[in-house]
Amino acid sequence: MAFNIADILPIIIIVLTVLTSIKGFNDMAFFDRYKFQVGAILGKSKQWDRLLTSATLHGDYIHLIFNMMTLYFFSGVIIQYQGIWQYLTIYFLSIIGGGLLSLWVHRKEYYYSAIGASGGVVGVLFAAIALFPDMTLGVMFILPMKGWIFGILYLGYSIYGMQTRQGNIGHDAHLGGAAAGLILAVVFAPVILQINTLYIGIMIIPLIVLAYLVLRKK
Numbered sequence: 001m002a003f004n005i006a007d008i009l010p011i012i013i014i015v016l017t018v019l020t021s022i023k024g025f026n027d028m029a030f031f032d033r034y035k036f037q038v039g040a041i042l043g044k045s046k047q048w049d050r051l052l053t054s055a056t057l058h059g060d061y062i063h064l065i066f067n068m069m070t071l072y073f074f075s076g077v078i079i080q081y082q083g084i085w086q087y088l089t090i091y092f093l094s095i096i097g098g099g100l101l102s103l104w105v106h107r108k109e110y111y112y113s114a115i116g117a118s119g120g121v122v123g124v125l126f127a128a129i130a131l132f133p134d135m136t137l138g139v140m141f142i143l144p145m146k147g148w149i150f151g152i153l154y155l156g157y158s159i160y161g162m163q164t165r166q167g168n169i170g171h172d173a174h175l176g177g178a179a180a181g182l183i184l185a186v187v188f189a190p191v192i193l194q195i196n197t198l199y200i201g202i203m204i205i206p207l208i209v210l211a212y213l214v215l216r217k218k
Contacts, residue, residue, distance in 0.1 A: 094123020101176030123181030
């Protein structure tokens with residue numbers, strides 16, 4: 001049987017994330033050192049590694065399972081149609097993109113902290129939607145919806161959530177990840193901008209609104 005790294009790469013990422021998350025559940029010192037925290041990143045210690053390490057931690061098993069299931073379902077699409085290195089780039093740059101947006105939004109809140117791989121997961125999801133905007137998603141595993149419609153609704157809700165601090169959710173990290181995933185999918189396969197012009201254009205509108213809101217924030 002031939003060894004195919006493409007088949008197991010997402011599983012490797014998932015297993016490592018599960019192991020570090022479980023470690024964080026049981027070791028508060030480990031959790032506190034590697035979570036996203038504005039003060040630790042922008043303060044004297046300059047722990048920029050937290051932009052990535054925070055993605056290996058989760059708040060509870062439900063948070064962890066939901067993120068890892070979503071990552072598993074959509075990773076294959078990116079690997080198959082864009083490649084392994086493109087997939088890794090999308091995943092990790094989406095994590096960083098989500099972290100940077102969150103850092104900007106909360107830059108004056110030194111005690112603000114967050115955890116979770118959601119930025120990278122959402123980046124992979126939106127890259128998949130950019131490739132196949134007409135695919136049907138089972139939202140919450142029940143409600144069928146076209147990918148591009150889900151994309152617009154998700155971005156709209158996330159912008160609203162970010163502005164109103166809705167729930168204990170890192171909406172800004174989700175938005176940064178989504179923007180990175182969408183943009184990188186087009187960078188790696190510019191032809192999809194011609195094929196899916198309307199769908200991608202519609203999804204970019206909420207991101208333009210997001211850019212305006214973020215740049216306006218002082």
